[in-house]
Amino acid sequence: MSELRELYQELILDHNRHPRNFGPxxxxxxMAHGDNPLCGDTIDVFLQxxxxxxxxxxxxxxxxxxxxxxxxxxxxxxxxxxxxxxxSLFATFLSLVKGEGKNESGRMGKLAVFEGVQEFxxxxxxxxxxxxxxxxxxxxxxxSVTTE
Ligand code: ZN
Numbered sequence: 001m002s003e004l005r006e007l008y009q010e011l012i013l014d015h016n017r018h019p020r021n022f023g024p025x026x027x028x029x030x031m032a033h034g035d036n037p038l039c040g041d042t043i044d045v046f047l048q049x050x051x052x053x054x055x056x057x058x059x060x061x062x063x064x065x066x067x068x069x070x071x072x073x074x075x076x077x078x079x080x081x082x083x084x085x086x087x088s089l090f091a092t093f094l095s096l097v098k099g100e101g102k103n104e105s106g107r108m109g110k111l112a113v114f115e116g117v118q119e120f121x122x123x124x125x126x127x128x129x130x131x132x133x134x135x136x137x138x139x140x141x142x143x144s145v146t147t148e
Pocket of ligand 1: 036039040041063064065066067125126
């Protein structure tokens with residue numbers, strides 16, 4: 001295991017043990033629920049979106065380390081972004097975890113830790129569940145998503 005890989009592993013463990021932005025958000029005006037039945041991950045994402053900007057993001061749920069760490073890092077990553085920028089970050093994140101397209105991990109910041117899941121197709125759903133759920137919340141086109 002490379003040193004970088006170990007560092008990434010640490011970041012995932014840290015965010016799993018101490019998830020950021022965990023808990024309901026009083027100011028939330030968009031929310032959605034997501035399920036990944038394959039792994040048993042469930043999540044609720046709460047967003048405060050004002051004038052097309054994600055002002056605050058939080059989540060609650062239970063699941064594996066990858067799903068929890070991904071949700072924790074996702075809430076940090078989208079806070080302060082416009083909905084358009086958040087959608088585009090999600091698209092880049094998807095191609096990163098699926099190992100598709102050009103490698104843009106360099107501009108993904110901490111989210112690049114999930115590059116390793118492309119070797120584990122089952123885990124891709126764990127890592128992307130929170131993003132699908134958050135997109136449902138900020139798009140307000142559905143309030144419930146499932147990876148199946
Ligand atoms: Zn999972």
